Amino acid sequence: MEVIGFLAEYGPWSWIVAGLILLALELVVPGGYLLWTGIAGILTGFITLVQQPPWPLQWLIFGVLSLVSILTWVRFTRNRREESDRPLLNERTQQFVGQEAVLDQPITNGFGRVALGDTVWRVSGPDLPAGQRVRIVGADGNVLRVEPR
Structure with missing residues (x-):
């Protein structure tokens, strides 16, 4: 219940700070997933700056933005082939x-x-x-x- 109280007290800024923390964690633990959840947190903060939805809807917005951004990222990077000037380098x-x-x-x-x-x-x-x-x-x-x- 502390998270709910924190969100209620600081509102949109808590989402923005949480998003920035997730972006900072991406530098330490690379993989891409924290990048997109961090961006989703920041976007959720900006959305709640404009309009104040109740906290369950804020979590829903964050979850949907996270899932959509991660699934989009995975879809575009899965089939991407990197061109190399030396394709037989390790063969x-x-x-x-x-x-x-x-x-x-x-x-x-x-x-x-x-x-x-x-x-x-x-x-x-x-x-x-x-x-x-x-x-x-x-x-x-x-x-x-x-x-x-």
Whole structure:
């Protein structure tokens, strides 16, 4: 009942202060949800500055504004794809597909090794001697699939 008394005493300013507190909490606990509830609190405060609805209606306004703003935010951000100038940045094995290399170790029993850049990679493919040129055609996890060139 203290919340009701606080709302009755300070009216619209309590909503505005609560909204600002929620916005400040968003800086500490990021995620987006406190941002939209904070904005809903501030809007509820401005609405109650113009017209003084009873406190249950104020809570209803706050709840509806919060739900609508959060659902709208989730809807627009869920399907948004961020464009990247380096789409294969964290997919190192996919970066090598199509490149050619020379086997450092022969492929025996289906596996061998090849040096690419500063890393030695495990490769799979048909048995081939060391020094053979190969083309990288795919990857299975961290193992590059190769075929003779």
